Amino acid sequence: PMRSVAVLGGGIGGLAAAYYLSRCTRVLVLEGSSRFGGWLWSCRRSDGAVFELGPRGVRPVGAVGRNTLNLVEELGLEPEILPVTYSHVASQNRFLFVRGQLWKMPGGLGGLLRTTPPFSRPLLPWLLREVFVARGKAEDESLHSFVSRRFSSELADIAVDSLCRGVFAGDCRKLSVRACFPDLHRAERSRGSVLLGMLFGSGSKRDVSPGPLAQRAQRERWAQWSLRRGVEALPEALVHHLEQSSTVELHTQAPARGLERTHSGWTIHTEGGELSADHVVSALPAKALGELLPSSCGPLVSLLQQLPYATVAVVNLEYLGSVLPVQGFGHLLPSSEDPGLLGVVYDSVFFPQHNSPDRESTRLTVMMGGAWFQEVFGDPDQVSPDLLLSRAESAVSRHLGIRQSPVWSNVALHRDCIPQYLLGHAQRVEQMRGFISDARLPLSLVGSSYDGVSVNDVIFSGRIAVEKLLEAQK
Template structure:
């Protein structure tokens, strides 16, 4: 039988342990080690005494694609079906999205018909016209990686890139599209141009999506498809997902250890064992699944696996400041998901999420209020606010209240606020990321190292991506166990 250590107790590590727990006939011992005092990572939810829910990390999950289907299957298996709060595509909180530029909010297209309207943001052109022109633009022949900014400027124009793509990248990654890899962030569009010479032709006439190796057919997924969910959360916030995973793992016999920071990993490939070294102890397992950020894993290989340590430390991470605000009454100028701010604007925030519009079920049940989350910092955190370890949280609160007051014409003071600094929470997939990842995977395979890499540092920063990454890694590992 086989023993496995999972390093990292965020959603990726919890998910890896969950999938391992499903194969007790192949894995007889699973131990999860987390360096901090809590499990759950960036999933952090607060319920106030008035009954409102505030998220200090991810706040909604998408249904689309294999990652969306996979996490719904997990939620179903964990018994969370009755706890889910869905958002339909017709809901204002799902379809209305805005960009703040030039001192005002600009509504983005939210329907097929809207694609044919002219938008000031895009130089009084319609997105449809930009899309019709795109197939006639010559493809880039160079094989080297390209920034997101360069790619979309070539294909769809500078104005569209800087007023649509740039703020989207800031909102998802907290990053600068001039520094990030299009191959890593938009792989399907990059491949579309490479294969067919055009994003449009490649997506319409390119190869069909690969068949998923997993049979995902849960009752919850069927319900989500039937009702056409766009997004979902849980009644008590998304931390309920990690709490449910913790409960499942404890019942399954997985050893959950907090405040156990791993310092070093040493491989014995002859005997297929790994020595795991923490500050206080050493023990051996047959395999390690790392779910910690790559720059935290890198030092564990310093001096004895430079290909891994160098590539793992290549990408920086962005720090996000989150300020949750709650106002009395309805203070929004329009219902919607929220708005993002392009990097070219003289603002100190990345964007604002209209939480009470997306999930009114999370509002106070006894009185009407408006909940907002202001996102700030990202790649620009130190430049705007200074060292994250030293910044006064009152500065972030002041900036958040002042900025949303100006942008949304709010004159009242918030009833409640929470300020959270999530340090180094989003890895930045810089140029060459995909090549570095392939080098590491080849190195691990060629040397038969008993190691798997999962988490947001590699193939997607979203919760859904992290859960699917864990499932794929565990599935591949279990196949080797079956062969042995």
């Protein structure tokens, strides 16, 4: 029987796994840095303003979205929640910066019927044509190729290119459709068409029944949500909950240095000595896990090391007064416009509750780099925060016509923060889990490196891993 599980990594994936495990076994969480929460990181200023250094809003949609809301409710965070509905201006208006100017993304049937720049023709005919496009032959395909083939190359060049930069900070010509947007891939496989799959469903992974909070989100038509003290309040609430549990031990500044197989599980080498566990849940980045595994796991290690990561610079800016020329969620740029600049988010439009109560201000976040970081800014270790700040300010001035200087700013450089699911990613993850199962390794893979990069995906990956592990114990 399993007496203890070690969770490596105290980001949201590791904390979620520990939460689901804590009901039935002893859990040891080892986090290498000085704080829990990983990329969920909120900067709280003394005047009450909140700036997100990582993800800023969580989508409530699908099984994974309902699962997160159920967790939020179980942790007692419902009074803290800040919802944004679909009717909100931030949900209605999303922009693209193309050919030196801002364009509103077409929405609703009217937007599909008319030609709306930057597109050269209406989108509806492309959508309708898609129903008759034959299924692709390849096992996997890049997003750019998939959308060019099924819709149009213009849609791929502008909209999909921008979207992939906004979501994955990555290049749609290299990212895998099967791994990044599994619903699109499944719809084509099962229904022969993305449109038909979206209309009639295409059989997705297991469902999650909505608790009262998730039901409220459906009823009120939330598009996204955050928490009053920022999204970092979620990992903080998990840590608080786990600290109350008699079965959980939490350690920061306790990086694992190596893993060794024993007859009953693992010996974990740390700076402070050796620990033993019957099972290891790794919520570390794939390459970090690869560095810990013994040489007997060679094939697994080489698969783990094949996963590349993107580095993103996040610059938070605050301007006095209400200075935006448009109201909306923000704008993205295709790589053809400015490869180093991924997009600008208009934070104060959708979460005005995070503004300082003392003054009227506009909060923006500029995202830079991603798959283009090295080529545009050079080595992340050498790049100066001042350079990133001035690039962000000049983008805001150029794109939005905001000429004044910000009254406050923060530059965060996130090294290797988003795994890049390149062609064949899903097959490689299957091979990893195949190796683990064939070698009977007491190891589970959790986190953004494998089954989705969103906050919801990562939390759900922790839950699924725990369910499979407990199932196997029976």
